[in-house]
Amino acid sequence: MPESDLAAEVAHIAADAGRFAIRLWNTDFRRWEKSPGNPVCAVDLEVDGMLRYRLGELLPDAGWLSEETIDNAARLDAERIWVVDPIDGTRDYLRGRPGWAVSVALVERGKPVIGVLDAPARQEVWTAEAGKGAFRNGERLCVAARDQLGGAxxxxxxxxxxxxxxxxxxxxxxxxxxxxxxxxxxxxxxxxxxxxxxxxxxxxxxxxxxxxxxxxxxxxxxxxxxxxxxxxxxxxxxxxxxxxxxxxxxxxxxxxxxxxx
Missing domain, CATH: 3.40.190.80 (D-Maltodextrin-Binding Protein; domain 2)
Known part of the structure; x- marks a missing residue:
């Protein structure tokens, strides 16, 4: 699969995960703490499972690293690996605030080559491919031209x-x-x-x-x-x-x- 087609498919999968997460947002789902101050909820785990299945079908040989999956050292031998946070910003998700996103990256030889943040509560889709620029909702992004730390x-x-x-x-x-x-x-x-x-x-x-x-x-x-x-x-x-x-x-x-x- 050409890399550009792969990036589009990753964005599509992340969007499906985002739609699933927002359907359950502000509903009565199970929530707990993995450790003090480290919240998680049932939606985290369901989105994680969905992404692992869909991304695994896309690249069966890729390794897997996710916040909600027990780590497996076999990933270290993989040339490519999915690095995923099914809901980054879980605290905002739990509080009904929009500052959360589905985060998916494909890492190759230690560097991200595809990155997607799907933030449905903010109606934002952020995407990037190595060497091809970064975009939000299809519009190219450019960092600010600041050269003084004061006022940043x-x-x-x-x-x-x-x-x-x-x-x-x-x-x-x-x-x-x-x-x-x-x-x-x-x-x-x-x-x-x-x-x-x-x-x-x-x-x-x-x-x-x-x-x-x-x-x-x-x-x-x-x-x-x-x-x-x-x-x-x-x-x-x-x-x-x-x-x-x-x-x-x-x-x-x-x-x-x-x-x-």
């Missing part, structure tokens, strides 16, 4: 004193959608300083990169996917003109955070 827009609920020169903008619970905001030029900077999971960011990282954003871990290093622990320390997605300054600002906090981990 950040999706956040609050800012520390040292970051008061930044500007808060609305923050969806989904980190994938927050990264996508940088891709769309609706934010200039998204940063986390903690260990995070590959399934949260794989699709969004490709979308941001294809829109011209600079993307790295919290220390400014390149992100790799399908790693043994399926984690990275932080993610930093910015307008390219402020990435170096953002890395420098985060450096001491990142060192302290990783030292405590």
């Amino acid at each position: 827009r950040v999706p956040a609920d609050q800012l520390s004193k040292v970051d008061r020169d930044l500007v808060m903008v609305a923050k969806p619970n989904s980190i994938a959608l927050r990264i996508a905001m940088v891709a769309a030029g609706e934010a200039d900077l998204l940063a986390t300083i903690r260990w995070g999971n590959e399934w949260d960011i794989a699709a969004a990282v490709l979308i941001a990169e294809e829109a011209g954003a600079a993307v790295s871990d919290a220390f400014g290093r390149a992100l790799d996917f399908n790693t043994p622990d399926a984690q990275a320390f932080g993610v930093l997605a910015t307008a390219p003109g402020i990435h170096t300054a953002a890395v420098e600002r985060l450096a001491d906090r990142a060192k302290d955070a990783i030292g405590k981990g």
Whole structure:
């Protein structure tokens, strides 16, 4: 199957998953915590099963990594792997807020090559293919042309004193959608300083990169996917003109955070 046809089929499958999730949104489904502060619901698991079956039919030889599936080290031997979060932003899903999305990425040799975020509650479909650009609802995305860190827009609920020169903008619970905001030029900077999971960011990282954003871990290093622990320390997605300054600002906090981990 040509790569462009494959990308279209992935978007179609993600859209079916999104339609299923939104039909059940705000209904009486089972919900619980996998661990304290880590919510999950029955819809997460049903969407995960649907995606695994449909994507598995599409590429039977591809590995699988998902938030809602027990990890299998066999994925490390796969040249291509699906990296999936069936509902990224589960807290917003549970609260009846629109900041959630179905996240699907195809990773090849450690790098995302297809990324889709289907966000039906926001009526948004974000797509990207490596080397072919990023799009929201069919319109090409381009990162903002900011070259000063001061005044940069950040999706956040609050800012520390040292970051008061930044500007808060609305923050969806989904980190994938927050990264996508940088891709769309609706934010200039998204940063986390903690260990995070590959399934949260794989699709969004490709979308941001294809829109011209600079993307790295919290220390400014390149992100790799399908790693043994399926984690990275932080993610930093910015307008390219402020990435170096953002890395420098985060450096001491990142060192302290990783030292405590």
